[in-house]
Amino acid sequence: MKEETSNNSRRKFLKSVGITVGAAGVVSGFSLLGAAKAAAQEPGETVNLLTQDGQLVQVDKNQLRPTVTGPLTELQKRGREGIAGKSFVMVIDLSKCRNARKCMAACQNHHQLRPDQHHINVLQMQDAEHTAPYFMPKPCQHCDNPPCTKVCPVDATFKRQDGIVLIDNERCIGCRFCIAACPYSARIFQWTEPKDAEKYKNLTYNIEANVPQKKGTVSKCLFSADRLRENKLPSCVSSCPNGVYYFGDQNEDAVTNGTTHETVRFSQLIKENAGYTLMPELGTKPRVYYLPPKNRAFEFNGDLLNEENLH
Amino acid sequence: MKNAIKIIASLFLLFVFTASVVNAQKWQAPVLSKKKQNPYEASTRNISSGKKIYNINCKSCHGDATMGNMLPLQPVAPSDLGSQAFLIQTDGEIYYKVNKGNGAMPTFEKTLSDEDKWMVITYLRSFDQNKKESKKIVEVKNPEVTDVKLLLDINNENKRILANLTGVTAKGDRVALQGIELSVKVKRNFGYLDISGDDAYTNEKGEVNVQFPEDLPGDREGHVNLLVKVTDDAYYGEVIVDRIASLGIPTNPVNPLDERAMWGTRANAPIWIIFSYVGGVICIWGVIFLVLFQLIQLPKLAKNKE
Ligand code: SF4
Ligand code: SF4
Numbered sequence: 001m002k003e004e005t006s007n008n009s010r011r012k013f014l015k016s017v018g019i020t021v022g023a024a025g026v027v028s029g030f031s032l033l034g035a036a037k038a039a040a041q042e043p044g045e046t047v048n049l050l051t052q053d054g055q056l057v058q059v060d061k062n063q064l065r066p067t068v069t070g071p072l073t074e075l076q077k078r079g080r081e082g083i084a085g086k087s088f089v090m091v092i093d094l095s096k097c098r099n100a101r102k103c104m105a106a107c108q109n110h111h112q113l114r115p116d117q118h119h120i121n122v123l124q125m126q127d128a129e130h131t132a133p134y135f136m137p138k139p140c141q142h143c144d145n146p147p148c149t150k151v152c153p154v155d156a157t158f159k160r161q162d163g164i165v166l167i168d169n170e171r172c173i174g175c176r177f178c179i180a181a182c183p184y185s186a187r188i189f190q191w192t193e194p195k196d197a198e199k200y201k202n203l204t205y206n207i208e209a210n211v212p213q214k215k216g217t218v219s220k221c222l223f224s225a226d227r228l229r230e231n232k233l234p235s236c237v238s239s240c241p242n243g244v245y246y247f248g249d250q251n252e253d254a255v256t257n258g259t260t261h262e263t264v265r266f267s268q269l270i271k272e273n274a275g276y277t278l279m280p281e282l283g284t285k286p287r288v289y290y291l292p293p294k295n296r297a298f299e300f301n302g303d304l305l306n307e308e309n310l311h
Numbered sequence: 312m313k314n315a316i317k318i319i320a321s322l323f324l325l326f327v328f329t330a331s332v333v334n335a336q337k338w339q340a341p342v343l344s345k346k347k348q349n350p351y352e353a354s355t356r357n358i359s360s361g362k363k364i365y366n367i368n369c370k371s372c373h374g375d376a377t378m379g380n381m382l383p384l385q386p387v388a389p390s391d392l393g394s395q396a397f398l399i400q401t402d403g404e405i406y407y408k409v410n411k412g413n414g415a416m417p418t419f420e421k422t423l424s425d426e427d428k429w430m431v432i433t434y435l436r437s438f439d440q441n442k443k444e445s446k447k448i449v450e451v452k453n454p455e456v457t458d459v460k461l462l463l464d465i466n467n468e469n470k471r472i473l474a475n476l477t478g479v480t481a482k483g484d485r486v487a488l489q490g491i492e493l494s495v496k497v498k499r500n501f502g503y504l505d506i507s508g509d510d511a512y513t514n515e516k517g518e519v520n521v522q523f524p525e526d527l528p529g530d531r532e533g534h535v536n537l538l539v540k541v542t543d544d545a546y547y548g549e550v551i552v553d554r555i556a557s558l559g560i561p562t563n564p565v566n567p568l569d570e571r572a573m574w575g576t577r578a579n580a581p582i583w584i585i586f587s588y589v590g591g592v593i594c595i596w597g598v599i600f601l602v603l604f605q606l607i608q609l610p611k612l613a614k615n616k617e
Binding site for chain 1: 368372382418419499504505526568
């Protein structure tokens with residue numbers, strides 16, 4: 001008998017804890033719901049609402065926001081599938097790069113990155129002691145045999161039918177296995193709250209731009225998948241002032257230069273200029289091709305942030 | 312104290328002065344290079360091919376010639392290459408500068424052929440009001456026409472595109488327009504691929520014959536979106552025809568997700584991985600359960616023995 005009472009009281013206790021936690025959840029849920037708007041607006045009309053546990057509450061109309069789950073899953077679904085019939089490739093002409101860094105700025109702007117975070121980075125290269133140094137922009141290679149997607153334990157990073165490798169920040173648990181697996185160091189980790197976190201916090205998450213960025217998850221170059229949907233060239237490609245980037249659909253065998261808007265045959269461009277991919281011996285089959293830095297349009301100016309280069 | 316202020320002030324002035332001198336210092340071509348002459352004549356053909364090369368290589372910074380819509384770069388904005396102030400220079404001077412580059416201006420010594428560079432200079436010279444260096448030569452004179460028509464005849468078998476340009480004269484006759492450049496383009500995802508070749512000028516019958524590339528992919532049925540236009544709108548306004556033609560190679564896009572691969576997510580992991588993984592899990596748990604089962608059986612066995 002005694003035991004039963006103790007049992008009963010335990011159950012009661014658990015019940016009450018459950019209710020308080022649940023209620024706290026509801027309250028905090030509401031406060032989250034309209035925190036931003038309520039601060040900005042005067043209290044206006046109130047509406048009666050039925051909560052999940054059958055309680056009637058009065059809520060300020062200003063505090064109501066449309067639910068984000070609908071469009072979110074829709075975006076994630078189409079973001080996972082990709083654009084049918086396409087096979088995107090990028091060609092980077094190293095002979096024209098002078099470290100203007102406009103691509104990096106445009107990319108950071110597009111993907112809510114701080115100046116020290118890179119989806120694309122212009123590196124100063126020198127292959128051996130007596131070889132000529134050159135500048136090399138390096139985005140994610142969108143490998144056709146990507147080591148990064150193999151190691152993700154939660155299906156957060158994946159390849160789509162148009163060849164682009166993306167990350168779902170809503171799934172990513174931040175284990176960083178993929179960072180370790182990528183041989184091109186293409187991925188970054190959000191150690192702190194991302195830039196302008198306040199400004200972007202009400203935005204619906206877009207898997208094709210990784211915006212808003214999420215603290216504790218991984219991010220990387222996306223070939224501006226959201227822009228490709230509108231038939232626009234990626235941000236870096238269209239912002240380069242020196243005609244370094246070509247981008248296009250391999251199925252059409254054509255790539256378009258972001259600066260001159262000249263469209264050329266992809267196969268010819270690669271063949272005539274001896275195009276190559278980075279570290280082919282790894283078998284990762286990159287989708288980013290490089291044209292060697294010969295017959296340069298600019299003299300190499302060793303200083304990475306040389307004022308004269310920055311235009 | 313006063314002295315110190317004076318010194319600082321004079322230093323500042325000196326600094327401003329030198330800076331302005333440095334800025335004002337002009338980009339000079341060596342005297343010898345100025346004498347170089349453009350070996351190409353200012354024919355309409357050369358001018359229009361120069362314009363093409365200009366639009367691809369120079370326009371992104373310098374803007375349209377004479378329009379003054381260059382990129383506002385710092386500290387020195389690119390010059391308007393159609394302005395009279397620029398065209399005061401000799402052909403040789405311009406050629407030198409295009410070759411060498413300066414600051415933000417790239418060198419075109421190796422990226423453009425000599426011929427291309429001279430074509431651009433010929434094109435720019437066509438804006439020169441003094442026309443010192445070269446006169447525009449017009450080879451053919453077409454009559455004044457209205458109702459300009461561009462007709463396409465596509466031969467699917469040998470993949471040739473025949474374009475015919477005609478117009479109606481004041482007397483009401485439809486005549487062929489000669490010596491007009493046409494652009495034949497194929498639509499691609501982010502722009503138009505120019506397939507017109509080097510010599511897409513209408514002949515005396517008003518015709519241009521263009522070979523479609525043998526190996527250019529089309530869609531699943533081989534359809535491509537063709538666009539033919541009179542290159543220079545200055546002649547007859549915008550004359551454009553577009554047409555869907557089955558000239559391309561039928562291409563079935565490959566979906567990499569159709570194949571099961573190691574890099575695939577759970578949904579398309581290779582069968583052998585799924586089997587060996589599931590098999591492994593079953594085996595290990597099986598052994599554990601077997602041991603537990605035996606342990607439970609132990610007391611029973613002992614009882615039975617007794
Ligand atoms: S470059 Fe790195 S992150 Fe990009 S697809 Fe290849 S392995 Fe993955
Ligand atoms: S960090 Fe995120 S995307 Fe990368 S492997 Fe871990 S869960 Fe997957």
